[in-house]
Amino acid sequence: MSTALTDLNLGVGVAAHEHDEHLARTLEAVDAVLTEAGVVPTARVVAASDGSFAAERIAAEHGWSFRRISPGVPRTLAAAREAARRAAGGDAQLLLDGDVALQAGWLDEAVRLLREHELLAGVSGQVDEAHWRAGALVGGRHDAYGTGPGGPAQLLREAALWRRSALDAVGGFDPWLASEDEAELAGRLSASGFGLSALGRPIAVRHGVPRDSFGDVRAF
Numbered sequence: 001m002s003t004a005l006t007d008l009n010l011g012v013g014v015a016a017h018e019h020d021e022h023l024a025r026t027l028e029a030v031d032a033v034l035t036e037a038g039v040v041p042t043a044r045v046v047a048a049s050d051g052s053f054a055a056e057r058i059a060a061e062h063g064w065s066f067r068r069i070s071p072g073v074p075r076t077l078a079a080a081r082e083a084a085r086r087a088a089g090g091d092a093q094l095l096l097d098g099d100v101a102l103q104a105g106w107l108d109e110a111v112r113l114l115r116e117h118e119l120l121a122g123v124s125g126q127v128d129e130a131h132w133r134a135g136a137l138v139g140g141r142h143d144a145y146g147t148g149p150g151g152p153a154q155l156l157r158e159a160a161l162w163r164r165s166a167l168d169a170v171g172g173f174d175p176w177l178a179s180e181d182e183a184e185l186a187g188r189l190s191a192s193g194f195g196l197s198a199l200g201r202p203i204a205v206r207h208g209v210p211r212d213s214f215g216d217v218r219a220f
Contacts, residue, residue: 004112010041011090011164014064015080016048016055019098021132022207023055027062029101030094037107042090046098047083049075055098069175079175085167093167096159099208100127106203110161113197121166121194124156125203131210139210143202150200155186159204166194 012030016023027046034041046059047067059066067087069079077097085095092114096102110123126148129141145157170188173181186196 004108004115005037005039008039008111009091010039010094011088011092012041012044012094013081013084013088014044014046014096014098015077015084016046016052016098017050017075017077017080018052020052020054020058022099022101023058024062025101025207026096026098027058027064029103030096031062033102033104033107036104039107041094043088045084045087047080047087049073049077049080049083051075073175074178076175076178076181078173078177078181081181082173082175085162085164085172089164091164093162093164094160095162096204097206100159100204100206102159102204103202106199106201107161109199110203114161114163117195117197119194120163120197121189122156122160122162123197123199124153124158124160125150125199125201127158128202128205129210130205130207132207133209140205141210144206147198148200150198153196153198155183156196156198157182158206166192170194 014026045065045067048055049069056066067083069083073079106125113123114120126143127145129144130137131139170192173185177184
């Protein structure tokens, strides 16, 4: 374990929203990264917002806790993200979507950045894509969001290490937003004086259908 990870109070939350096909891979990848880093989290929680019983079963099979969104809260990915965040606990929070497989080797650098910069709210990095159709891998894309060499970021997508106190200060993810909740959260963090950063290296792979057209992106 690196010195950056010593005494790390880490909570882990996975937001599941129509991610049953890839959720097991996501949980296994998180556990592999934690084992490699020598980190024992305070909690590992899957939060679902789509009513899936498969997500609950997959979480139980992998030894993870499970939460459903509260009655009256909209069934959105943002609602799952906020439920996962609230349930995960910890001073630092590793939050990701249920179709994202974390890559090894970046967590210590992200923790070091959070510890060195008091007003840094979160750290992410390059997110690659693996494209699937009808159960078959048909392609992929490197650095899907154009992170490049990294540095200050306008928003963090799909997987990130967060400073819990910063998210608490601005209220976390807005569950009522059907899309672009990550951008909206980034705006509130910036308005409150917090910054975001991205590493110039791959940290995760999103597994799912390709989003190659405007229609794909709009649907997402």
